[in-house]
Amino acid sequence: MDVGEKCRAAVLVEPGRMSVMEFDLPEVGPDEGLLQVEMVGVCGTDYGFYKGKIQDRRYPMIPGHEILGRIARIGPAAAAAYGVKAGDRVVVQSSIRCGRCPYCVSGEYQLCENRRSYGTTMPTSVPPALWGAFSTYMYLAPGSLIHRVSEAVPAEAAVLTCAVLANGLRWVLKMGQLRAGEAVVVQGVGPQGLAGIIAAREGGASPIVATGLTADHERFGLARLFGADHVIDVEREDVVARVAAVTAGRMANVVLDVTGAPQAIAGALDLVAKQGRIVQAGLSGATHQTPLVMDKLIFKEARIQGVLTHNMEAVQQAVRLVDSGRYPLEQMVTHRFPLEEAERAIRTVGREIQTAAVKVVLVP
Incomplete structure (x- = not known):
């Protein structure tokens, strides 16, 4: 593969300011690699970085942690460890x-305990600078987690593998301990919520209820x-009454919240069944406190499980x-932007520009 010596990346110079810059491509050691980025997802975390709402971030940085690409260069030890070679199409865990x-x-x-993450924790001041996928090429460090994907899969589906679909599968099936025939409520119908719905369907849940806002x-x-059997607009309907009606009053065995909205988190206690599981994925902010009526949790013998992201098994x-092609995942992707419009892509995710986006991607 003809790689060249330079690449371009969309750099978040500081909160609220992005610039496309040129970087030298690094030499690759035995346990390192270089990825030619095919597509990268843009999510709410990227918007949080852009707005300066996520604490302890170091700027300038190259965002991009939902990564699909092709191996451009790979050291021999890395090739053996990951089972890949130059030219292979892969997804990379963050x-x-x-x-x-x-x-x-x-x-x-x-x-x-020493976690580093692509597109989130490493500034450009740390060599070789290319730590995010808002770039034509991205550095692959020792300790990366890389998975081959089929050439036949549309890019818009493949890019959702790790940070979207694998999240939903782990959160609902493993952390939610879903059993076939149980009722599931998914609060939020963005990409993470849609992945949770797919996971519930894969796990044999019945019924599956999704909730969202009028804007959704x-x-x-x-x-x-x-796979949702019922969809509820929380601004126009009584969610508790609807869930009670479709579950014969028993409520949901698993409630997945991906919104982080205080009212949704507190309301999950009304939606969860006796001995049910609330899986909390949505972030509310490092300093935000959500009041919960703990007596509801106690009298139902319910559990609240925090979840962060995917793991190897889920990916x-x-x-x-x-x-398998069982789900038309590519239909989630509604907006595509070139690298030069990375800032517009991030603002679209934040609904500053458009409100109808489901999943936004960059195509470097």
Whole structure:
């Protein structure tokens, strides 16, 4: 593969300011690699960086942690470890494992005590600067987690493998401990919520209920397409009454919240069944406090489970599901932008420019 010596990247110079810059491509060591980026998802985390709402970030930085690309260069040790070669099409997990801490040893790399992540934690001041996928090329560090994907899968589906679909699969099936025939409520119908609906369908849930805002109306059709039996507009309907009606009063065995909205988090206690599980994925902010009526949790013997992201097992499951073509995942992607319009892409995610976006991607 003809790589060249330079690449271009959309750099978040500081909150609210992005610039496309040129960088030198690094030499690749035995356990390193270089990825030619095919497509990268843009999500709410990127918008949080852009607005300066996520604490302890170092700027300038190259965002981009939902990564699809092609191996451009690969060292021999890395090639052997990942089972890939130059030219292979791959997805890359955002986490970079240290391989030494107790969490890495147990396979829970997302909780690594020395965790670094592509597109989120590393500024351009750390060589070789190319730590995010808002770029034509991205550096692959030792400890990366790389998975081959089929050439036949549309890019818009493949790019959702790790940070969207694998999240939903892990959150609902493993962390929510879903059993076939149980009722599921998914609060939020963005990409993460849609992935949760798919996971619930894969796990044999019945019924599956999705909730969203009036502004999410155009997403409701996708929720039904991916498996929701019922879709509720929380601004126009009584959610508790509707869920009670479709579950014969028993409520939901699993409630997945991806919104982080205080009223949704508190309301999950009214939606969850006795001995049910609330899976909390939506972030509310490092300093925000959400009041909960704990007596509701106690009298129902329910549980609240926090979740962060995907793990290796979930990504492997997601790769198989994407390859199967069972769901038209590419229909989630509603907006595509070139690298030069990265700032516009981020603002679209934040609904500053348009409100109808479901999933936004960059095509470097």
